[in-house]
Amino acid sequence: MDRALLHELRAILGPRGLIEDRTRRVAYECDGLAFERRVPELVLLPADTAQAARCMRALHDHGVPVVPRGAGTGLTGGATPVEGGVVIGTARMRRVLELDPVDRIARVEAGLVNVELSRAAAKHGLFYAPDPSSQRACTLGGNVANNAGGPHCFRHGNTTRHVVGLVAVMHDGEVLDLSEPRVDPLGDDLVGLLVGSEGMFALVTEITVRLTPAPQRVETLLAVFDDLDAACDAVSEMIAEQLEPSALEILDKLTIEAVEASVFAAGYPPDAEAVLLIEVEGSDAEVEANSAGIARVLERRGALETRRATGDEERAKLWAGRKGAYGAMGRVAPDLYVTDVVVPRTKLRELVRRTTEICRERGLKVANVFHAGDGNLHPNVSYDRRDPDEVARVLDAGEKIMEVCIEAGGTLSGEHGIGLEKQKQMHLYFSPADLDAMERPRDVFDPARRMNPGKTLPIRACMETRTRPIAAASSDPAARRASPDAAAAQSTSDRERPR
Numbered sequence: 001m002d003r004a005l006l007h008e009l010r011a012i013l014g015p016r017g018l019i020e021d022r023t024r025r026v027a028y029e030c031d032g033l034a035f036e037r038r039v040p041e042l043v044l045l046p047a048d049t050a051q052a053a054r055c056m057r058a059l060h061d062h063g064v065p066v067v068p069r070g071a072g073t074g075l076t077g078g079a080t081p082v083e084g085g086v087v088i089g090t091a092r093m094r095r096v097l098e099l100d101p102v103d104r105i106a107r108v109e110a111g112l113v114n115v116e117l118s119r120a121a122a123k124h125g126l127f128y129a130p131d132p133s134s135q136r137a138c139t140l141g142g143n144v145a146n147n148a149g150g151p152h153c154f155r156h157g158n159t160t161r162h163v164v165g166l167v168a169v170m171h172d173g174e175v176l177d178l179s180e181p182r183v184d185p186l187g188d189d190l191v192g193l194l195v196g197s198e199g200m201f202a203l204v205t206e207i208t209v210r211l212t213p214a215p216q217r218v219e220t221l222l223a224v225f226d227d228l229d230a231a232c233d234a235v236s237e238m239i240a241e242q243l244e245p246s247a248l249e250i251l252d253k254l255t256i257e258a259v260e261a262s263v264f265a266a267g268y269p270p271d272a273e274a275v276l277l278i279e280v281e282g283s284d285a286e287v288e289a290n291s292a293g294i295a296r297v298l299e300r301r302g303a304l305e306t307r308r309a310t311g312d313e314e315r316a317k318l319w320a321g322r323k324g325a326y327g328a329m330g331r332v333a334p335d336l337y338v339t340d341v342v343v344p345r346t347k348l349r350e351l352v353r354r355t356t357e358i359c360r361e362r363g364l365k366v367a368n369v370f371h372a373g374d375g376n377l378h379p380n381v382s383y384d385r386r387d388p389d390e391v392a393r394v395l396d397a398g399e400k401i402m403e404v405c406i407e408a409g410g411t412l413s414g415e416h417g418i419g420l421e422k423q424k425q426m427h428l429y430f431s432p433a434d435l436d437a438m439e440r441p442r443d444v445f446d447p448a449r450r451m452n453p454g455k456t457l458p459i460r461a462c463m464e465t466r467t468r469p470i471a472a473a474s475s476d477p478a479a480r481r482a483s484p485d486a487a488a489a490q491s492t493s494d495r496e497r498p499r
């Protein structure tokens with residue numbers, strides 16, 4: 001690190017805001033995708049937008065790559081500094097700056113932990129709807145960068161539906177203030193462009209979001225199945241019947257066993273092949289109509305039993321099991337590879353089977369816990385990264401899973417983003433022209449490619465050396481996306497969301 005730059009950063013940030021010591025920097029070498037690691041040269045923790053802007057200007061003047069980071073709970077390597085440079089984290093920016101219950105708007109700093117916003121809003125009868133299962137750790141900034149989803153995004157939509165304004169620091173330290181929260185903005189939707197940009201356009205420092213009124217009534221159901229296929233079919237049928245639960249989550253047997261043996265034990269029956277966690281919310285009439293329809297589907301699909309949470313405590317326990325499931329998998333093996341693909345919901349059963357086979361054929365242990373209502377599969381492969389052969393099999397399985405899901409009319413990610421993990425597969429879904437179009441905004445936001453370099457878009461070499469073309473898929477990605485199946489697979493898009 002250049003001495004003059006180090007001197008300048010010390011002066012801007014002071015000792016609390018700068019991590020120079022290598023042992024402490026190691027904590028920033030990767031996120032939840034443990035395959036790729038690189039220790040950053042420095043870790044910067046600015047206290048506010050003004051400090052962040054001064055840091056970004058100094059880094060720009062010295063041509064240093066910058067990797068934004070929230071809590072590091074990402075699962076695709078997005079916050080991993082693969083090309084060196086510095087990590088700039090938001091851990092010291094976690095204030096709720098404004099909460100207006102009348103306009104139902106909150107303005108927060110990017111490092112605020114997701115669940116803290118709902119806690120702050122609760123006293124006004126409001127909540128922040130996107131609820132990633134990592135919500136007790138992940139930050140609003142990370143949610144914005146990845147357009148995060150969560151169990152209740154089935155009804156309420158992913159992060160992009162809730163963000164109305166941003167303040168972001170550009171690559172050269174310029175502050176872009178897009179924080180006009182109370183009226184529909186005029187002009188180009190730059191906020192929309194920044195949501196989902198995976199830290200490659202700018203460092204987001206402040207976020208203005210919509211808050212949602214707490215529903216009049218909530219019912220949480222746990223349906224127990226002796227067959228995973230039947231649980232998948234129940235979900236497809238509920239969608240086909242136009243029922244409107246707010247969450248539809250499946251946990252398979254291995255997940256149930258891991259959860260029940262852990263501190264997150266929720267009382268799921270350990271001998272069940274699958275459970276379906278369902279939530280219904282709204283007015284009394286809405287809840288009753290939906291619950292009755294759901295009960296009929298569950299009966300037709302052979303649910304062995306349906307439990308109804310009797311109060312807030314039981315409800316919280318059922319959700320704690322779901323949200324703690326990845327943590328519970330630590331009992332199965334030291335490492336976990338969480339894939340994230342979306343498939344048409346009519347093909348849930350088929351793709352859960354196929355992805356499970358892909359893992360088993362490679363001698364891998366796979367558990368499924370997923371946002372079934374969104375068609376968002378998460379085959380979770382337990383492994384030990386000290387075993388290079390097993391790591392190779394895990395990576396191979398991950399690639400194959402993405403291929404079969406795209407062949408089936410699905411997409412590469414429902415919520416975790418592309419990061420490092422899915423770069424090589426981008427050409428399976430997007431044409432070279434699509435990828436070129438995606439490059440162009442980067443020319444505007446970050447001409448020197450110093451913002452989170454090496455992420456999301458495939459480097460040319462990957463695009464040109466397709467080692468494994470998809471035989472069954474259409475050779476024209478545009479045609480594939482225009483197919484009805486692909487349209488169904490866009491499950492996290494605004495088009496499908498009930499308003």
Ligand SMILES: Cc1cc2nc3c(=O)[nH]c(=O)nc-3n(C[C@H](O)[C@H](O)[C@H](O)COP(=O)(O)OP(=O)(O)OC[C@H]3O[C@@H](n4cnc5c(N)ncnc54)[C@H](O)[C@@H]3O)c2cc1C
Pocket residue numbers: 031032067068069070071072073074075077078079090110131132133134137138139140141142143144145146147148149150151198199200202203204205326327415416452
């Ligand atoms: C147990 C577990 C459960 C999960 N469940 C879900 C789930 O239900 N739904 C879901 O969507 N995800 C889930 N995830 C994935 C992850 O939590 C989300 O992607 C989350 O949005 C990441 O937030 P973070 O603060 O940890 O961001 P990080 O991991 O630190 O960063 C993620 C990306 O955002 C960029 N970034 C971070 N902060 C900023 C900023 N201020 N400005 C610009 N770019 C920034 C980074 O460069 C990186 O590319 C889960 C992860 C775990 C470990």
